[in-house]
Amino acid sequence: MTLSLGERFKPDFPMLQQLVHGKPYTYLDTAATAQKPQLVIDRMERFYATEYATVRRGVYAPCQTATQMYEAARERCRAFVNGSSVTEVIFVRGSTEGLNLIASSLGRLALKPGDEVVVTEMEHHANIVPWHMVCELTGATLKAIPITDDGELQLEALATVITDRTRIVSLTHVSNVLGTHNPIELVAKRAREVGAYVVVDGAQSSPHVDIDVQALDCDFFVCSSHKLYGPSGAGFVWGREEILRQMPPYQGGGEMIDHVSFDRVTYDEPPYRFEAGTPPIAPVIGMHAAIDYIDAIGKPAIAAWEDHLLRLATAELEQIPGLRIFGNAAHKSAVIAFVMDGVASMDIGMVLDREGIAVRVGQHCAQPLLRRLGVHATARASFGLYNTEEDVARFVEAVREAKELLA
Ligand code: PMP
Numbered sequence: 538m539t540l541s542l543g544e545r546f547k548p549d550f551p552m553l554q555q556l557v558h559g560k561p562y563t564y565l566d567t568a569a570t571a572q573k574p575q576l577v578i579d580r581m582e583r584f585y586a587t588e589y590a591t592v593r594r595g596v597y598a599p600c601q602t603a604t605q606m607y608e609a610a611r612e613r614c615r616a617f618v619n620g621s622s623v624t625e626v627i628f629v630r631g632s633t634e635g636l637n638l639i640a641s642s643l644g645r646l647a648l649k650p651g652d653e654v655v656v657t658e659m660e661h662h663a664n665i666v667p668w669h670m671v672c673e674l675t676g677a678t679l680k681a682i683p684i685t686d687d688g689e690l691q692l693e694a695l696a697t698v699i700t701d702r703t704r705i706v707s708l709t710h711v712s713n714v715l716g717t718h719n720p721i722e723l724v725a726k727r728a729r730e731v732g733a734y735v736v737v738d739g740a741q742s743s744p745h746v747d748i749d750v751q752a753l754d755c756d757f758f759v760c761s762s763h764k765l766y767g768p769s770g771a772g773f774v775w776g777r778e779e780i781l782r783q784m785p786p787y788q789g790g791g792e793m794i795d796h797v798s799f800d801r802v803t804y805d806e807p808p809y810r811f812e813a814g815t816p817p818i819a820p821v822i823g824m825h826a827a828i829d830y831i832d833a834i835g836k837p838a839i840a841a842w843e844d845h846l847l848r849l850a851t852a853e854l855e856q857i858p859g860l861r862i863f864g865n866a867a868h869k870s871a872v873i874a875f876v877m878d879g880v881a882s883m884d885i886g887m888v889l890d891r892e893g894i895a896v897r898v899g900q901h902c903a904q905p906l907l908r909r910l911g912v913h914a915t916a917r918a919s920f921g922l923y924n925t926e927e928d929v930a931r932f933v934e935a936v937r938e939a940k941e942l943l944a
Contacts, residue, residue, distance in 0.1 A: 540603070540833070541842065541925060541926065542839070542922060543666055543846070543922065543923055543924050543925035543926070543928070544823060544857050544925055546574075546737060546834065547924075547925060548921050549563030549574040549575055549576065549588075549923070550551060550572045550574055550923050551575055551578070552564070552572045552573065553572055553706065553923055555588060555784045556759060556893065557890075557893040557895075558653050558807035558890070558891055558892070558893050559893075560710035560892055560893030561893055561931075562893050563892070563894040563895065563897070563928045563931050563932060564921070564923075564924070564928075565894060565895055565896050565919060565920065565924070565928065565932055566895045566896060566917075566918075566919060567744075567764075567920060567921030567924075568713050568764075568870075568872050568897070568898050568919030569897050569919070569920045570763045570764060570769065571744065571763065571764055571765065571766045571921050571943060572766070572921070572923065573766060573767070573768065573825075573827075574681050574830055575765055575768060576733075576830055577766065577768065577823050577826045577827045578756050578820045580681055580822060580823055580825075580826035581768060581819055581820075581822065581826075583872075584606075584818075584819050584822045584823075585819055586604075587884050588602060588603060588606070589603070589609055589818075589819070590602070590603040591603065591686045591815060591818065592604040592607040592680060592816065592818055593607075593792060593809075593842075594791075594792065600697040601845040602613070602660065603697075603818065604873070606822055606825075607816070607818060607821055607822070607887070608623070609825065610628075610821045610822060610824060610825035611623045611628070611773075611808075613825045613828055614626045614628075614773045614775070614824075614830070615775070617740055617743075617748065617802065617828050618719050618739075618743075618748040618749070618750045618753075618775045619748065619749040619750055619751055620759075620775045621751070621778070622778055623775055624778055624780050624781075624806070624807055624808055625773040625775050625777065625781065625807075625808070626773050626775055626808055626815065627773060627775075627776065627781075627807070627808040627811045627812060627846065628631070628771065628772075628773050628808075628816050628883055629759075629771075629772050629773060629774055629814060629822050630767070630770055630771065630772060630817060631740075631759075631761040631762070631763065631770070631771070631772035632663055632672060632738060632740040632760060632761040632764075632772055633663040633758045634772070635760075635772055635773070635774040635785070636663050636707070636736070636738060636758030636759055636819055637663075637667045637668050638666055638755050638774060638787040638811060639669055639759070639774065640667035640668050640670065640671045640707075640709075641666075641667065641670070641787050641812070642786070642787045643705065643734060643736075643757070643784055643861070644668070644672075644674070644675060644677070644705070645671065645674070645675070645785055646669030646783055646784050646785065646924040647676040647704045647705060647734060648672070648675035648676075648704055648705070648772065649675060649677070649704065650670060650675065650676030650677070650840060651676070651677070651678075652675070652676075652677040652678070652702055652703075653677060653678050653679075653680055653700065653702045653703045653704065653705065654668045654671075654672060654677055654678070654679050654683070654703070654704065654705045654706075654735040655679075655680050655681070655682060655698055655699050655703050655705070655706045655733070656680075656681050656682070656706075656708060657681055657682040657684065657708045657709065657719070658681045658683050658684045658909050659684055659688065659690075659709060659712040659714065659715055659717060659903070659906050660681075660707075660708065660709055660738070660903065660905070660906070661686045661709065661713055661738065661808055661901075661902050661903055662664065662709055662903065662904070662939040663738070663741070663756075663902065664672065664736075664738045665707060665905065668705075668707065669745075677721040677753055678792070680703075681698075681905070682694055682695065682699075682724075682737040683698075683909075684697050684715075684773055684857065684906075684909065685715075687864070687865040688712070688715035688716075688865060688866050689707075689717055689866045689867070690717075690719055690720070690865060691914060692720070692723060695723070695724060695727040696727065697723055698722075699727045699730075699731055699733065700731060701726060701731045701732075702869035703728070703731050703733045704733055704734065705734045705735075705736060706725075706727075706728040706733050706734070706736070706930065707735075707736035707737075707738070707747065708721070708724060708736075708737065708738065709737075709738040709740070709741065710737050710738060710739050710741065710742035710743075710746070710753075711741035711742040711745075711746070711870045712739050712741065712864070712870075712905065712906075713740070713870070713872065713901055713902070714863065714864065714872065714874045714901045714903050714906055714907075714915070715863060715866060715872070715906075716820050716847075716866065716869040716873075717864060717868070717869060717870075718746070718866065718868040718869065718870065721737055721753045721754075721755060722752070722753060722754055723834070725754040725755055725888035726754070728878050729754070731772075731893070732762065732923070734756045734757070735754070735757070735899065736754050736755065736757040736758075736759075737750075737753060737755045737756040737757065737758045737759070738759055739758050739759055740759065740760055740761050740764055740898070741764070741870065741872075741877065741923050742870075742894065743760035743761075744761075744766070744831065744836075744921070745767055745836055745843060745870060745871075746836060746839040746840065747761070747836050747837070750775055754778055755774065756777045757774060757775065757776045757777075757780075758774070758797070759772065759773070759774050759775075760824040762820060762821075762823065762824035762827060762905050765824065765827050765828060765831060766827045766830060766831060766921075766922075767820070767823050767824040767826070767827030767828070768819070768820040768823035768824065768827075768893055769820065769823075770817045770820040770822045771817045771821050771823070772824075773824075774811075775928075777884040778807065778929045780808060781808070781810075781811070782806070783805035784807075784811075786810050786811060786812075787811050787813075788811075788813040788814070789802075789813055790814045791814055791815070792805070792809060792812065792813065792814070793805055793809055793810050793811065793812060793813040793815065799864030800825060801848070809873070810860070814938040831922070833880035834922060834944075839922045842922065843870070843871035843920045843921070843922065843924070844871060844934055845926075846871055846920045846924055846928075846929055847855075847869065847871040847873065847920060847928070848878035849926060850873060850918065850920075850929045850932065850933065851873060851930050853929070853933040854873065854933060854936065856935065857877070857937060857940060859877055859878035859879070859887070859940070859944065860876075860877050860878075860936070860940070861875060861876050861877075861878075862874070862875045863875065863876075863910050863912075863915060870922075871919060872917060872919045872920075873917065873918045873919070873921035874901070874916070874917055874919075875915060875917075875918075876912055876914075876916070876937070877936075877943075877944060878938065878944065879939055879942050879944045880939065880943045881943075882898040882899070882915055883898050883914070884939070884943050885898065885916045885936070885939050885943070886916055888935065888938065888943065889916075889932070889935045889936070889939065892931065892935040892938075894931060894932055894935050896916050896917060896918045896932075897916070897917040897919070898914060898915070898916045898917070899915075900913070901915070901917060902913055918932060
């Protein structure tokens with residue numbers, strides 16, 4: 538018997554061997570954070586136990602070795618997104634910090650009163666709030682590209698929302714609520730016409746889509762290790778070198794400087810200019826192992842398997858009267874946000890939890906999107922490479938049970 542992709546790889550994940558409330562743990566919250574394969578856990582443990590040292594700050598052998606590993610991870614991240622140089626990869630704590638770095642630094646470089654920053658109606662708060670903050674500081678204005686009822690960008694609005702006042706367009710590659718894959722190339726084309734920078738939030742796309750920043754024609758791309766089956770506390774920003782060179786530092790501190798005195802300070806070159814303080818060393822090493830892990834399986838295979846689970850679960854859920862799914866994009870990731878008539882999303886989450894099933898409930902850090910959808914909260918199931926058809930069956934069964942119990 539040939540095993541499915543989920544059945545082959547689930548045993549790699551010790552957390553998924555656990556029982557929750559005495560039931561097998563059915564983890565359907567991978568869009569929030571992915572579980573970790575043993576290989577990544579082992580890599581981190583080995584690093585802490587036998588290789589741990591600071592990086593870029595010492596002449597002693599373990600420090601030099603740790604620095605080489607750290608820089609090897611930088612090269613791995615460059616290749617992961619097809620950047621042209623390692624100097625374009627900045628390590629951060631995750632997508633949120635990456636977007637804050639870009640908004641704060643690029644915003645100060647590029648924005649003045651009257652300028653506009655354009656996001657979309659389907660952004661995570663991490664790609665809204667930092668722009669609000671820099672707009673307040675610079676006198677620029679924040680605008681959003683509207684979405685259709687199916688949860689896709691209204692492409693006909695690009696020409697009117699992105700104008701010659703637009704300096705920066707920042708959008709998610711894949712929505713964490715709707716699963717929609719956005720046509721970055723098309724948006725970038727319009728942004729180029731008006732000379733705007735293009736920032737892509739890759740938190741949700743990087744685990745399933747082969748990323749090529751040259752083909753996307755963006756200027757910045759961010760992602761989080763913990764969504765890539767790696768440790769939390771790491772991620773990276775890829776940015777075009779010629780732009781990074783012009784950008785002011787984000788945070789000040791150790792190792793990002795060239796010269797410091799009480800009269801003046803000069804800064805190091807990118808990427809180090811943007812890496813103040815002791816970096817997340819072990820998480821970066823773990824992220825390297827995680828990227829190797831998913832690339833060895835292959836993202837096209839992962840995406841195809843998750844898509845199979847998405848279709849299976851969607852077809853089953855659509856049979857349940859009174860259940861409504863948000864997001865019906867032609868190209869959709871394995872995320873299902875849904876509500877049930879007369880049942881609070883929190884209650885769905887609690888009934889599922891009793892069955893050992895983990896789903897997210899609430900606003901998914903996307904209040905403007907939920908307002909657009911006309912709901913206060915939804916339940917959200919999301920699938921990862923380790924999920925199986927059995928997980929889908931258990932989930933659908935528990936949703937039916939929740940409806941019977943609560944509706
Ligand atoms: N953008 C999107 C689309 C996300 O889904 C998330 C995480 N939920 C983030 C940004 C923020 O990522 P992190 O929490 O890893 O910083």
